[in-house]
Amino acid sequence: MIYADRNAGIIVTGATGKQGAFHINLMNEYARSVGGTGVVAGVTPGKGGQEVHGVPVYNSMKEALANHDASVSVLFVPASAAGDSIMEAAAAGIDLVVAITEFIPVHDTMKAISYARLEGCDVIGPNCPGLLSPGEIKLGIMPAHLFSRGPIGVISRSGTLTYEVVAELTRAGLGQSTVVGIGGDPVIGQTFEDVLLRFSCDEETQAVVLIGEVGGNLEEEGAKIADIPIVSYIAGISAPPEKRMGHAGAIVEGGEGDARSKIERLQKMGVPVASRPSEIPRLLRPLLG
Amino acid sequence: MKLREYEAKQILAGHGIPIPAGFLIRSPDELADRMTGLSEKVVLKAQVDVGGRGKAGGVLFADKNSCTGVARELFSRSIKGIPVTEVLVEQALDIERELYTAVLIDRSSKEALILFTTEGGVDIEETARNHPERIRKARIPLIMERVPSFMLRDLVQGLGKEIGPVIQNLYSAFLRHDAVLAEINPLVVTPAGVYAADAKLIIDDNALSRQGIVVNRDQTERERIAQSHGFSYVELDGTIGVIGNGAGLTMATLDLIGHYHGSAANFLDVGGGADKDRVREAVRLVATKPGVRVIVVNLLGGITRCDEVASGIVGAGIPQKVIVRLAGTNEQEGKAILDGGGYIMVDTMEDAVRTAVEMAS
Numbered sequence: 001m002i003y004a005d006r007n008a009g010i011i012v013t014g015a016t017g018k019q020g021a022f023h024i025n026l027m028n029e030y031a032r033s034v035g036g037t038g039v040v041a042g043v044t045p046g047k048g049g050q051e052v053h054g055v056p057v058y059n060s061m062k063e064a065l066a067n068h069d070a071s072v073s074v075l076f077v078p079a080s081a082a083g084d085s086i087m088e089a090a091a092a093g094i095d096l097v098v099a100i101t102e103f104i105p106v107h108d109t110m111k112a113i114s115y116a117r118l119e120g121c122d123v124i125g126p127n128c129p130g131l132l133s134p135g136e137i138k139l140g141i142m143p144a145h146l147f148s149r150g151p152i153g154v155i156s157r158s159g160t161l162t163y164e165v166v167a168e169l170t171r172a173g174l175g176q177s178t179v180v181g182i183g184g185d186p187v188i189g190q191t192f193e194d195v196l197l198r199f200s201c202d203e204e205t206q207a208v209v210l211i212g213e214v215g216g217n218l219e220e221e222g223a224k225i226a227d228i229p230i231v232s233y234i235a236g237i238s239a240p241p242e243k244r245m246g247h248a249g250a251i252v253e254g255g256e257g258d259a260r261s262k263i264e265r266l267q268k269m270g271v272p273v274a275s276r277p278s279e280i281p282r283l284l285r286p287l288l289g
Numbered sequence: 290m291k292l293r294e295y296e297a298k299q300i301l302a303g304h305g306i307p308i309p310a311g312f313l314i315r316s317p318d319e320l321a322d323r324m325t326g327l328s329e330k331v332v333l334k335a336q337v338d339v340g341g342r343g344k345a346g347g348v349l350f351a352d353k354n355s356c357t358g359v360a361r362e363l364f365s366r367s368i369k370g371i372p373v374t375e376v377l378v379e380q381a382l383d384i385e386r387e388l389y390t391a392v393l394i395d396r397s398s399k400e401a402l403i404l405f406t407t408e409g410g411v412d413i414e415e416t417a418r419n420h421p422e423r424i425r426k427a428r429i430p431l432i433m434e435r436v437p438s439f440m441l442r443d444l445v446q447g448l449g450k451e452i453g454p455v456i457q458n459l460y461s462a463f464l465r466h467d468a469v470l471a472e473i474n475p476l477v478v479t480p481a482g483v484y485a486a487d488a489k490l491i492i493d494d495n496a497l498s499r500q501g502i503v504v505n506r507d508q509t510e511r512e513r514i515a516q517s518h519g520f521s522y523v524e525l526d527g528t529i530g531v532i533g534n535g536a537g538l539t540m541a542t543l544d545l546i547g548h549y550h551g552s553a554a555n556f557l558d559v560g561g562g563a564d565k566d567r568v569r570e571a572v573r574l575v576a577t578k579p580g581v582r583v584i585v586v587n588l589l590g591g592i593t594r595c596d597e598v599a600s601g602i603v604g605a606g607i608p609q610k611v612i613v614r615l616a617g618t619n620e621q622e623g624k625a626i627l628d629g630g631g632y633i634m635v636d637t638m639e640d641a642v643r644t645a646v647e648m649a650s
Contacts (some may be wrong), residue, residue: 236540
């Protein structure tokens with residue numbers, strides 16, 4: 001398991017919104033099932049004093065941390081306020097912000113990540129499903145019943161495609177150590193490289209599934225430095241060039257970043273690349289000790 | 290969203306970057322009474338959203354007295370299939386030298402990347418490919434409001450003192466307008482000073498509303514509707530309609546259709562957390578494209594709830610067969626809603642795609 005264990009206290013920002021409230025409940029259900037701490041507080045400016053599924057809500061992150069022990073925050077605030085909310089968490093002393101929110105203007109993301117870096121705070125996302133370490137902790141919105149614990153690490157730019165792959169792994173009897181959705185935006189906090197470095201140092205993780213998409217070259221950059229066996233799947237081989245595929249990051253930029261050349265570069269590094277998600281377990285098995 | 294050249298230039302001019310004197314016309318007849326103040330030589334530039342415009346015949350030079358005829362010629366052309374409806378008329382510049390500068394987003398460092406090279410003009414891509422060392426680069430975190438002087442000195446390498454302010458102002462425009470790319474190519478050196486002879490500005494789609502930009506570009510009716518709902522929607526030529534949630538899963542579904550030798554007619558990503566109303570509109574929209582024989586709905590619940598999806602599918606009431614794959618949050622509730630409604634329910638994405646390809650062929 002990487003990033004956080006079951007003992008980490010979680011604060012949810014944007015706690016009183018529909019999504020925030022719904023997922024506070026699911027995260028706490030998960031925490032109860034594994035004997036974890038779960039969500040200890042929520043933050044929504046102007047809604048201090050309320051409760052959401054039994055969790056007290058505060059007006060600010062500072063106030064929440066004055067009353068509760070927490071190291072992680074999960075963010076559901078609307079896009080226009082998300083950059084500010086990431087910085088508030090970093091300033092208040094949170095170690096890891098998991099930003100679920102999508103459609104954040106990229107400049108806001110870049111400023112927030114620069115600031116969080118100065119404050120020594122890691123950011124996962126934005127536009128991501130969060131992370132889940134089966135049997136330990138769930139930070140975000142991943143549907144827990146698809147997961148099982150085991151030696152496989154998963155890193156993905158996608159949300160739902162990650163669930164697809166996790167379901168395949170679980171069906172094949174390959175449990176997961178931690179599954180990290182790093183987010184689909186062009187600029188994200190933790191990249192493939194950052195997460196792969198953590199997996200490389202994690203005793204539980206024996207191999208990593210790297211799920212990429214058209215756009216950019218962060219998959220290859222990450223695979224280059226990883227000190228752990230990797231299997232990859234890249235979505236978007238049939239993507240028409242120059243068409244937006246829902247993730248700003250999945251714009252095919254010139255030659256660099258299209259699925260085929262990405263796959264070729266990974267294969268050149270010796271990384272097996274699955275032609276479809278259901279092929280991943282077969283490629284993983286020979287890599288396990 | 291990419292702005293047109295004249296829109297980009299107006300923005301840059303507003304940030305103190307010199308642009309050639311000129312104006313926009315929407316028909317050749319508008320020329321006559323606007324020529325005063327322009328030099329003897331003018332350039333007419335078609336405002337079309339394609340690259341390589343100059344080489345495709347979209348830029349014409351003319352004398353002041355011959356320019357109406359040249360304008361008529363340009364308005365009669367199509368540039369790479371796009372009819373010319375707007376022409377930017379500018380005074381021709383006395384070019385001594387063509388430079389290049391740009392500010393863009395660097396995914397890797399999560400900062401802005403400033404580029405500058407003395408080898409600007411139409412062959413910039415060749416320079417980038419063959420002589421990458423000739424393009425000078427600087428990275429700057431967006432929490433900095435201004436480009437520090439040392440960075441400007443390092444970029445321009447002692448070149449004319451007018452260049453530094455252009456880069457400084459380009460960075461200001463990039464920041465102020467939520468750009469993902471701000472580019473001047475060429476930045477022309479003339480005896481009278483430097484000018485942004487061409488400019489490209491791409492604004493972050495997630496910032497259009499706060500920038501007050503309304504999108505009205507060449508779109509099909511279905512693309513326009515999709516955009517009004519906030520769906521990502523792309524039209525293709527095949528027979529299978531595809532609906533997914535999340536770009537990755539939707540793309541993977543499309544890839545799998547290709548793997549099984551089927552062809553998608555269109556695909557739509559409903560995004561995260563879609564409720565029954567959004568799903569209903571999505572299903573209806575995909576179904577209206579001519580040639581759609583079957584529809585695959587491949588949805589994995591996380592922030593999206595399967596019961597909402599199911600209600601949306603039922604509510605759409607479309608004539609085509611719908612193959613539904615639902616998994617995740619509230620999966621059982623969703624399946625119960627669809628049960629007995631004539632939907633083809635499958636458990637895996639592979640089964641969904643295989644079934645769709647068979648039924649569509």
